[in-house]
Amino acid sequence: MTPADAARGGELSPPRGAPLVELRGITKRFGSLLANDAIDLSVDAGEVLALLGENGAGKSTLTRILYGLSRADAGEIRIAGQPVTVSSPADALAAGVGMVTQEFTLVGPMTVTENLMLAGSPLGRVDRKAARARVLAASERLGVPVDPDAVVERLSVGERQRVEILKALLGDCRVLVLDEPTAVLVPADVELLFASIRRLTAQGMAVVFISHKLHEVVDLADRIGILRRGRLVADLPAEGLDPAAIAALMVGATAAAEVEDEALATAVGLDVGLEGSGPEPTAPAPVADRSRPAALEIHGLTLAGDPRPRVDDVSLTVRAGEIVGVAGVSGNGQTELVALLCGTTPATAGTVHVGGSDVTRLDVAARLRAGLGRLTEDRRGSVVLGLSVEQNLVLEDLDRFRTGPFLSRRRVRAHAESLIERFDIRAAPADPIRSLSGGNMQKVLLARAIERDPTVLVASQPTRGLDVGACEYVYAQLRALREAGSGVLLVSEDLDELIGIADRIVVLSGGRLVGEVAPADATREALGVLMTGGPREPAA
Amino acid sequence: MRFVLRSREPRWLAPASVGVAVLLTLLLTAGPIRMAGSAPVAAFERYVVTPLTTPNGLAEVLLAATPLLFTGLAVAIAFRVGYYNIGAEGQFLAGAMATTAVALSLPDLPTVAALPVGLVAGALGGVAWAFLPAFLRRRAGIDEVVTTLLLNPVAVLLLQGLLNGPWRNPETGFPDSERFGSGYELPSLFGTRVHAGLLLGLVLVAVIAVVLLATPLGVRLRAAGQSPSAAEFSGVPVGLLQWRSALVSGALAGLGGASQVMGVQHQLTGSLAAGYGYTGVVVATLGGLSALGVLAVALLLGDVQVGAQNASIRLQLPSQMGGVLTSVLLLTVVAALSVRHYRLVRRTPRSAEPLRAGGG
Numbered sequence: 082m083t084p085a086d087a088a089r090g091g092e093l094s095p096p097r098g099a100p101l102v103e104l105r106g107i108t109k110r111f112g113s114l115l116a117n118d119a120i121d122l123s124v125d126a127g128e129v130l131a132l133l134g135e136n137g138a139g140k141s142t143l144t145r146i147l148y149g150l151s152r153a154d155a156g157e158i159r160i161a162g163q164p165v166t167v168s169s170p171a172d173a174l175a176a177g178v179g180m181v182t183q184e185f186t187l188v189g190p191m192t193v194t195e196n197l198m199l200a201g202s203p204l205g206r207v208d209r210k211a212a213r214a215r216v217l218a219a220s221e222r223l224g225v226p227v228d229p230d231a232v233v234e235r236l237s238v239g240e241r242q243r244v245e246i247l248k249a250l251l252g253d254c255r256v257l258v259l260d261e262p263t264a265v266l267v268p269a270d271v272e273l274l275f276a277s278i279r280r281l282t283a284q285g286m287a288v289v290f291i292s293h294k295l296h297e298v299v300d301l302a303d304r305i306g307i308l309r310r311g312r313l314v315a316d317l318p319a320e321g322l323d324p325a326a327i328a329a330l331m332v333g334a335t336a337a338a339e340v341e342d343e344a345l346a347t348a349v350g351l352d353v354g355l356e357g358s359g360p361e362p363t364a365p366a367p368v369a370d371r372s373r374p375a376a377l378e379i380h381g382l383t384l385a386g387d388p389r390p391r392v393d394d395v396s397l398t399v400r401a402g403e404i405v406g407v408a409g410v411s412g413n414g415q416t417e418l419v420a421l422l423c424g425t426t427p428a429t430a431g432t433v434h435v436g437g438s439d440v441t442r443l444d445v446a447a448r449l450r451a452g453l454g455r456l457t458e459d460r461r462g463s464v465v466l467g468l469s470v471e472q473n474l475v476l477e478d479l480d481r482f483r484t485g486p487f488l489s490r491r492r493v494r495a496h497a498e499s500l501i502e503r504f505d506i507r508a509a510p511a512d513p514i515r516s517l518s519g520g521n522m523q524k525v526l527l528a529r530a531i532e533r534d535p536t537v538l539v540a541s542q543p544t545r546g547l548d549v550g551a552c553e554y555v556y557a558q559l560r561a562l563r564e565a566g567s568g569v570l571l572v573s574e575d576l577d578e579l580i581g582i583a584d585r586i587v588v589l590s591g592g593r594l595v596g597e598v599a600p601a602d603a604t605r606e607a608l609g610v611l612m613t614g615g616p617r618e619p620a621a
Numbered sequence: 622m623r624f625v626l627r628s629r630e631p632r633w634l635a636p637a638s639v640g641v642a643v644l645l646t647l648l649l650t651a652g653p654i655r656m657a658g659s660a661p662v663a664a665f666e667r668y669v670v671t672p673l674t675t676p677n678g679l680a681e682v683l684l685a686a687t688p689l690l691f692t693g694l695a696v697a698i699a700f701r702v703g704y705y706n707i708g709a710e711g712q713f714l715a716g717a718m719a720t721t722a723v724a725l726s727l728p729d730l731p732t733v734a735a736l737p738v739g740l741v742a743g744a745l746g747g748v749a750w751a752f753l754p755a756f757l758r759r760r761a762g763i764d765e766v767v768t769t770l771l772l773n774p775v776a777v778l779l780l781q782g783l784l785n786g787p788w789r790n791p792e793t794g795f796p797d798s799e800r801f802g803s804g805y806e807l808p809s810l811f812g813t814r815v816h817a818g819l820l821l822g823l824v825l826v827a828v829i830a831v832v833l834l835a836t837p838l839g840v841r842l843r844a845a846g847q848s849p850s851a852a853e854f855s856g857v858p859v860g861l862l863q864w865r866s867a868l869v870s871g872a873l874a875g876l877g878g879a880s881q882v883m884g885v886q887h888q889l890t891g892s893l894a895a896g897y898g899y900t901g902v903v904v905a906t907l908g909g910l911s912a913l914g915v916l917a918v919a920l921l922l923g924d925v926q927v928g929a930q931n932a933s934i935r936l937q938l939p940s941q942m943g944g945v946l947t948s949v950l951l952l953t954v955v956a957a958l959s960v961r962h963y964r965l966v967r968r969t970p971r972s973a974e975p976l977r978a979g980g981g
Contacts, residue, residue, distance in 0.1 A: 446858075448856075462850055463854055465851045477855045
């Protein structure tokens with residue numbers, strides 16, 4: 082018997098007034114990053130708590146600590162008033178805490194019942210009949226029919242999520258944690274999920290859920306906790322809050338003052354690149370800009386996906402000499418959009434033109450020749466870790482360094498040395514690239530992309546994980562590229578970065594471009610509302 | 622204490638770990654040799670040193686190493702691009718059978734025509750045997766390890782079927798083919814049993830070494846094998862390279878089969894299915910998938926193979942002990958080469974999960 086079992090005493094709901102879950106002073110540090118900073122938070126029985134915050138604000142860390150996937154450096158967890166030690170998911174389940182993470186953990190070829198048996202059953206004889214009955218009972222509790230004999234891999238994403246929830250409910254679960262449950266769901270499934278959550282709270286359960294979609298939060302939550310940079314900055318009843326107010330709290334309205342004047346002054350690229358969606362820019366586009374050639378033209382670009390397109394009819398133009406920012410909460414199609422542009426994923430529909438030539442059907446090598454430069458978020462996936470710095474620097478242009486049939490080591494070395502000098506890479510040409518720091522590796526990739534003098538550079542999260550100096554370096558390089566007349570498409574989750582450097586910012590949500598913000602209006606609130614689906618339908 | 626991935630590897634580490642593996646092999650095999658009734662040190666001397674001390678022994682070592690050069694290169698070039706061809710055995714036999722088919726149907730060709738025709742037939746036979754798995758991998762994504770492996774016994778059965786059927790020797794009645802016409806005999810070297818197949822193998826080693834080390838293709842092959850997605854991202858056509866390497870690999874193994882029937886046996890016999898292809902996997906792996914590594918390991922295994930025959934006569938050690946020695950060597954070298962990527966650190970409670978990224 083754990084203390085939690087003793088405390089529970091068979092009662093499903095504790096007396097009103099005592100919070101069911103209480104987090105006190107939860108602190109978690111990852112290296113220099115303070116992911117959770119002395120967070121105090123509680124949830125009552127029958128209550129839905131929504132946890133909000135930008136990417137990296139510490140929401141996932143906090144829920145992982147509650148579920149025992151991660152251990153807090155300091156702080157205390159109390160369930161129904163009793164302090165408990167949660168050092169593994171098993172402890173959490175024993176204390177009545179269940180969680181559904183963003184990645185499902187189901188065995189595809191097995192049935193629903195078998196999956197649930199895997200999760201809960203101790204060693205010994207397996208009683209299928211009893212297990213099946215328990216599945217039916219749990220699905221009754223959820224209020225949604227689930228076929229206990231269905232094979233999991235044939236279920237839709239929404240149905241699989243229900244199975245995950247059933248799995249969490251199997252133990253004597255009193256607190257259910259859902260990490261971005263609606264991110265993968267179609268609207269009909271979202272409604273079913275919300276109905277289930279309401280049913281569970283009516284039975285006295287507490288639900289904690291993480292979401293980026295503010296209108297959902299307003300619909301469902303009783304209380305809202307907002308995290309920013311690891312700190313709990315707001316903990317207030319949901320009653321009477323509207324999405325705009327929440328977005329302002331989330332992104333920290335005062336932070337909007339940090340907009341760089343210099344960036345605003347140079348931000349003249351006001352051209353209407355967005356076709357068919359999003360608001361018209363407030364200021365008319367300067368004539369000079371219209372005359373600039375398009376560096377990158379995307380038209381109707383689509384990548385099919387289940388249950389809905391991952392990239393949905395995206396049209397966008399980046400002109401020479403401008404930086405277009407793409408804002409969005411992660412997982413809204415940015416990675417897929419970049420993969421489509423880089424040529425690593427074939428498009429379902431739509432066209433991509435680089436500098437006027439159609440590259441939609443071209444492979445990576447031909448796209449590079451057409452003038453496309455790439456800088457993806459997956460830095461270590463963009464270099465061949467087993468090769469040296471110089472080999473990686475010339476990997477995209479091997480044929481340029483050929484003397485007869487042979488690779489000229491001398492010219493490769495000379496080229497690498499000049500790039501190392503020019504881009505201030507802290508490494509020797511022959512060093513294995515795996516030994517480089519993230520910042521240096523990014524410099525190698527920047528050097529490789531910029532050295533080819535690209536017509537357009539597609540840069541995704543170019544500063545993620547870099548220290549301040551390296552970030553500044555990347556910004557300087559991107560600005561220099563703009564001055565030199567290249568177009569830059571900058572995909573980023575860092576709003577300050579976008580506001581600081583982009584000439585205009587488009588917003589991607591659910592795989593669609595839902596709006597464009599002119600530089601003058603590019604405030605964190607405005608972007609925050611668009612990113613979190615504030616206006617439910619884009620103005621088409 | 623726990624293992625942590627090294628971020629940086631000193632240059633001496635790989636050779637040093639091979640050295641450790643060799644020592645470990647000697648220690649591990651000393652027991653069995655002792656149990657078989659011999660002094661380990663004397664046995665090791667028989668295995669490795671004795672064959673190299675006489676001209677005849679040396680020639681036998683080169684002869685034993687020749688087929689391993691071909692199959693080792695075949696496997697190395699495929700593994701290097703991430704195409705795991707375990708079918709060198711079948712491709713080797715298919716090459717030998719194709720050469721035999723040509724030699725039996727055109728027995729009177731003069732040397733100047735017969736040698737190239739016989740060798741090309743062997744290469745094409747190997748390609749034919751490698752084609753289906755490579756095609757299935759490229760078009761349907763079917764794992765080549767399974768398909769290439771399963772085609773090996775098919776080749777062995779085909780060989781036996783041919784030898785017991787249409788190709789059975791009409792004079793002796795044994796399940797061997799007729800002897801080839803004299804035009805198909807690879808010239809012998811230094812008046813020994815060593816034949817021109819060795820020269821062909823050495824030329825291939827040199828060519829492949831140059832391609833891998835000094836051409837853009839070599840860099841692309843390495844990139845494709847080491848991280849396919851990153852190579853693909855950089856415009857390297859990984860699938861195409863794998864497809865071509867698979868066929869080249871089959872051709873090399875098939876050439877090995879041709880060299881063996883044209884240089885040593887001068888007829889097709891059932892003894893050709895002696896595991897040269899499987900040993901090729903060992904040769905390529907131990908040789909670090911490099912051409913010069915394949916050369917060195919093929920010679921070493923040839924040495925041990927001749928030494929094992931010697932030791933079984935002089936020391937009454939079972940001849941299988943040579944196989945035990947090379948197999949243990951393979952295990953220890955592969956283990957040592959993987960372990961070298963790690964270093965041991967003492968566990969500290971504070972940094973228990975240093976790699977978990979914070980998320981929101």
